[in-house]
Every structure is written in C-alpha cells, then in structure tokens.
Amino acid sequence: MYTVKSINKLVKEFSNLPGIGEKSAQRLVFFISRTSKEYGKRLIEAIREVMEKVKYCSVCGSVTESDPCPICQDRTRDKSIICVVEEPWDVFVFEKTGKFRGLYHVLGGAISPTKGMNPQDINIGGLLKRVKTHKIREVILATDPNTDGQATALYIAKLLKGRGISVTRLGMGLPVGGDLEFADEDTLSHALEGRRAM
Amino acid sequence: MKLYKTDAIVLSDSDLGDQDKIITLLSHRYGKIRAVAKGARRLKSRFAPAMQMLSYVTAVLYKSKRIEVDTFNECKINSSFLGIRNELLRLAYGYYSIELIMKCVHGAETPPFLFDLVLKILFLLEKIPKESLPVLMRSFELRMLTILGYRPYLAGCVECHQKVEKNRRVFFSGYEGGILCANCSKEKRGKLVSFETIQWMKFLRTVSLDKLANLKLSHRVSEELKIIPKSYIPHRVGEEVLSYTFIETVQALETEVETAKKTSSPSTETRVSWIDQE
Ligand SMILES: [Zn+2]
Numbered sequence: 111m112y113t114v115k116s117i118n119k120l121v122k123e124f125s126n127l128p129g130i131g132e133k134s135a136q137r138l139v140f141f142i143s144r145t146s147k148e149y150g151k152r153l154i155e156a157i158r159e160v161m162e163k164v165k166y167c168s169v170c171g172s173v174t175e176s177d178p179c180p181i182c183q184d185r186t187r188d189k190s191i192i193c194v195v196e197e198p199w200d201v202f203v204f205e206k207t208g209k210f211r212g213l214y215h216v217l218g219g220a221i222s223p224t225k226g227m228n229p230q231d232i233n234i235g236g237l238l239k240r241v242k243t244h245k246i247r248e249v250i251l252a253t254d255p256n257t258d259g260q261a262t263a264l265y266i267a268k269l270l271k272g273r274g275i276s277v278t279r280l281g282m283g284l285p286v287g288g289d290l291e292f293a294d295e296d297t298l299s300h301a302l303e304g305r306r307a308m
Numbered sequence: 309m310k311l312y313k314t315d316a317i318v319l320s321d322s323d324l325g326d327q328d329k330i331i332t333l334l335s336h337r338y339g340k341i342r343a344v345a346k347g348a349r350r351l352k353s354r355f356a357p358a359m360q361m362l363s364y365v366t367a368v369l370y371k372s373k374r375i376e377v378d379t380f381n382e383c384k385i386n387s388s389f390l391g392i393r394n395e396l397l398r399l400a401y402g403y404y405s406i407e408l409i410m411k412c413v414h415g416a417e418t419p420p421f422l423f424d425l426v427l428k429i430l431f432l433l434e435k436i437p438k439e440s441l442p443v444l445m446r447s448f449e450l451r452m453l454t455i456l457g458y459r460p461y462l463a464g465c466v467e468c469h470q471k472v473e474k475n476r477r478v479f480f481s482g483y484e485g486g487i488l489c490a491n492c493s494k495e496k497r498g499k500l501v502s503f504e505t506i507q508w509m510k511f512l513r514t515v516s517l518d519k520l521a522n523l524k525l526s527h528r529v530s531e532e533l534k535i536i537p538k539s540y541i542p543h544r545v546g547e548e549v550l551s552y553t554f555i556e557t558v559q560a561l562e563t564e565v566e567t568a569k570k571t572s573s574p575s576t577e578t579r580v581s582w583i584d585q586e
C-alpha cells in the first residue's frame with residue numbers, strides 16, 4: 111500500500127480532534143497539502159499563538175490571554191451578579207447577546223453521576239469562595255438544559271440556600287435536551303430575561 | 309426495514325457526530341435497545357426533548373436488518389418525570405435507578421414485567437415521601453435482581469446450607485452472594501448483620517410497592533441494607549454503580565442544610581460551617 115509518512119502523521123493528529131473522523135482528517139490534510147505556503151504559515155502561527163497565549167482566568171475560569179480576564183477586570187460590569195456556565199465556550203455565547211453585564215463562573219463541566227462526575231470534580235468550590243468573599247446579589251444558573259445541567263443547578267442552588275442570595279435559573283424558551291452552545295442570541299436573551307427563582 | 313412501536317424509558321444518550329444522538333432505551337417488550345435519533349442535537353429538533361435520560365416515551369422505530377442499532381421514526385413523551393427532575397435527592401435516586409438498569413440488564417431477553425416494575429418505581433420516585441426513598445430503592449434492587457436471576461441467597465448459609473436462626477450470628481457476603489453462618493464466615497468473610505435485616509431483604513422482594521411508604525425501618529436495618537448497593541450489586545454485575553456516591557453526597561448536603569437551618573440565626577451574615585467544605 112502506498113503511503114506518505116508526513117501526511118499520515120498529520121491525519122493522525124487531526125483525527126484526535128473532537129468531531130473529526132479519519133475521512134474528514136484526510137480531506138483537511140489534502141487541502142493543506144495543496145494550499146499556498148502563506149496559508150500554511152498562518153495556520154501554524156495561529157495554533158502556536160493559541161498554545162502560548164491562551165490560559166484560564168484564575169477568578170472565573172474563562173479562556174483569556176490576560177489573567178484576570180477582561181470581563182473580571184471591567185469596572186463597568188455589575189460585580190454583584192454571577193452567571194454560572196458549564197464550559198468556557200458558553201461565555202462567548204452569552205457575550206454575543208450583549209444583554210448580560212455581570213460576571214461569569216465557568217464550572218468546567220457538569221455533575222454527571224453515572225459517569226462518575228461528582229460535585230467535587232467541577233469548580234463549585236471556586237464559586238463558593240467567590241460568593242463568600244464578595245457581595246453577591248444574584249447567581250444565575252445557566253447550565254445546559256439537560257439532565258446533567260439540571261442536577262448541577264439543583265446542587266448549587268441547595269448549596270447557596272439561606273445565604274441571602276437570589277438564585278435563578280434560565281427561563282423557558284430554551285429547548286430541553288440541548289447544549290447551550292447551540293442556542294442562538296435571541297433565544298438566549300429571552301431565556302436570560304425570563305429567568306426565575308429556584 | 310421494518311417499523312415497530314414500543315413504550316420505553318430513556319437510559320442514556322450520547323452524541324453521534326454534530327447532528328445526531330444515539331439513545332439507549334429499556335423497552336417494554338424488546339429489552340435494551342440502541343437507536344439513532346437523527347438531528348437530535350440540533351436546537352429545534354422534534355426529538356430532543358424526548359431523548360433525555362429518565363423520559364418515559366412511546367417510540368416508533370425502524371428495525372435495521374444489518375446492524376444492531378435501530379432508528380427513531382417517531383417519539384412521543386408520556387412523562388418526563390418532572391417530580392424527579394425538580395428535586396435534587398429524587399434526581400440522585402433517578403440517576404442511580406437508571407444506571408442500575410444500564411448495568412444489570414443485558415440484551416433483548418427481559419420480561420415485560422421488568423419494564424412495568426421500572427415504570428412503577430419511577431412514578432413512586434416522583435411522589436413517595438423523601439424518608440421512604442431508601443426503602444423504595446432497596447425494594448427495587450431486590451426485585452430487579454430477582455427478575456434477572458441475580459437474587460441473593462437467603463434461605464440459609466451459601467456454603468453449608470444451614471438455616472439461619474434468630475439468635476445466631478449471621479453474616480452477609482456480597483462476594484459469596486448471600487448469607488454465611490458464623491462457622492463458615494469464621495468472623496472474617498462477609499459482614500455481620502442482624503437477623504431482622506435478612507428478614508427485611510426477603511420481605512422487600514415481595515411486599516406491595518404501594519405499601520412501602522408506610523414501612524418504618526430501624527436505623528440499624530437501613531444502614532445494614534446498604535450492603536446491597538455497596539457490595540452485593542457490584543460483585544454480581546462486576547462493576548461499581550457510580551451514581552450511588554452522588555446519593556450519599558446529596559444526602560450529606562441535605563443534612564448539613566437542615567442542621568444549618570436549625571442552628572443559624574436569621575441574619576444572612578451568619579457564616580455556617582458547611583460553607584467551608586471544599
Ligand atoms: Zn475572569
């Protein structure tokens with residue numbers, strides 16, 4: 111069988127990416143092999159830059175190039191409201207709506223008992239610390255509208271109970287069973303406005 | 309391809325590419341089924357709401373001749389068990405029940421009354437008083453184990469078959485699969501349990517599920533019965549039921565919240581000790 115070593119190597123690396131099977135990986139590699147040298151250089155540079163510059167905010171857990179992240183440092187934002195999300199990507203989704211002016215807290219996952227993901231495996235401790243050391247008026251639980259997201263929201267709500275904080279959950283309009291990252295801006299804005307106490 | 313219709317409970321879902329989901333179901337008549345829900349990952353999918361773990365659905369599926377994975381044609385929700393989903397402790401038990409089925413039931417060889425049992429348990433899980441949740445679960449475990457041929461041996465000692473009598477020391481071993489007498493255990497194998505606990509194990513296999521809420525178990529018996537989920541089931545199915553830990557975590561949190569409520573002053577400034585766990 112005829113093979114080219116360098117191509118195989120890159121195909122193998124691409125296949126490790128989420129959602130990319132071997133067929134798609136091959137297509138990408140053949141595209142790259144035919145493209146201009148300039149494009150190749152830009153791609154390598156872009157990957158390198160992400161690897162070198164991107165880190166997680168030590169306060170909220172979002173991806174950022176500076177620590178604390180620009181959102182946590184922004185003086186115009188309402189520091190008494192925290193929106194709790196599962197993944198760093200969800201922060202981008204909320205920021206796109208332009209409707210939320212508070213801070214975020216990224217859990218880095220959801221409680222998923224059947225997969226052995228328990229409360230101590232996600233960053234709930236960090237959230238408690240923030241709530242304890244800052245004057246927080248409201249915590250919005252914006253975990254995914256599926257069973258694990260619900261379990262996570264219920265757990266945090268119970269943990270925050272009796273602390274004089276209003277704990278809310280995103281409202282109706284968000285389709286059940288979905289991932290927050292697939293929500294469009296309109297739907298999310300509505301869900302945010304329609305949030306209700308837990 | 310052949311169409312067929314069945315009632316089912318959604319046990320798990322996982323992503324299949326960017327668009328689809330692959331769903332595992334416990335069906336009424338065909339045991340455990342795996343099926344693809346096309347487009348279920350999309351935001352406005354007609355399938356998405358029905359494809360959640362713990363949903364009770366009526367599904368129309370295409371049976372594939374070649375592969376073991378069927379395809380959803382239609383799926384309607386009969387109940388999504390909001391009573392379970394909206395309360396943390398009940399949801400923890402919900403996860404546990406589903407994982408138990410995932411790990412104990414294999415293939416299509418399951419009798420319809422297993423499905424009926426599971427459905428009944430889920431309806432009870434929604435509304436039974438909270439303090440009856442452990443006894444409900446123990447009864448579910450023992451019944452399911454019995455239906456699937458995994459039931460613990462309780463007629464006498466698993467080794468010498470000597471009957472268990474009231475005033476003798478009796479041991480229960482998850483590894484051995486039932487009771488051990490003091491002689492066979494030699495105080496080493498199995499765990500010392502009360503005679504009463506053994507009686508409860510037998511009783512909970514057959515007692516009417518509707519009467520569970522009226523049963524009062526002593527603290528000792530409740531604690532000793534935990535040997536079923538903690539040791540007996542893992543030994544029978546060959547792996548741990550992971551979500552049992554979550555029940556214990558939630559139970560501990562609820563106890564702490566209750567205690568904090570009782571001891572703290574109404575002021576919101578009071579910092580109670582459980583907040584410092586981490
Ligand atoms: Zn930040």
Ligand SMILES: [Zn+2]
Pocket residue numbers: 465466467468469470488489490491492493
């Ligand atoms: Zn014996």
